[in-house]
Amino acid sequence: HLCNMSASSIDVSQAVGSPLLPCTYQVTEKDVILYALGVGEGWKPTDPNNLQYVYENHPNFCALPTMAILFPSAIAGQVVKGEVAGLTFPPMMLVHGEHYLEIRGKVPTNASLKSTGKISNIYDKGSGALVLIDTITVDESTGNEICFNQFSFFIRGAGGFSGKKAG
Numbered sequence: 001h002l003c004n005m006s007a008s009s010i011d012v013s014q015a016v017g018s019p020l021l022p023c024t025y026q027v028t029e030k031d032v033i034l035y036a037l038g039v040g041e042g043w044k045p046t047d048p049n050n051l052q053y054v055y056e057n058h059p060n061f062c063a064l065p066t067m068a069i070l071f072p073s074a075i076a077g078q079v080v081k082g083e084v085a086g087l088t089f090p091p092m093m094l095v096h097g098e099h100y101l102e103i104r105g106k107v108p109t110n111a112s113l114k115s116t117g118k119i120s121n122i123y124d125k126g127s128g129a130l131v132l133i134d135t136i137t138v139d140e141s142t143g144n145e146i147c148f149n150q151f152s153f154f155i156r157g158a159g160g161f162s163g164k165k166a167g
Helices: 029-038 048-054 065-069 073-080
Strands: 019-027 094-103 111-124 128-139 145-156
Touching (some): 019 073, 065 094, 111 145
Antiparallel strands (some): 094 145, 128 145
């Protein structure tokens, strides 16, 4: 084996519900354009539907809604880096599972955003632990909600802690 499985420990009562450190994300037009190009928009420059995501002077310039998965990434990073009380595991044992995104407001092209989050649940899957992280992102200047993200991380080898099985 490549790692010591006994290095994993989970204290559900300590981890679940505990708030994670908030993070800020500064969205700029450049970020919006680079994200859109990175996921394949703009491949047909004569199509006005493509240009609205990659040309800041387009009359309908806007961000792709899926860009909102980036905003709370520093919160998810706290789990990956082992900065969550009650969760101890070798980082190489973590696999990003499902990701749920709910758009609650227009994704801005130029704004300062703040994300808050918490570990919403941890499930004992026997061979590992399924950790759910819920985050909400708001526009700092208006307070309007932009999105809700739920990350699921599967930590291989961290099961058997007698936690909830469903999930």
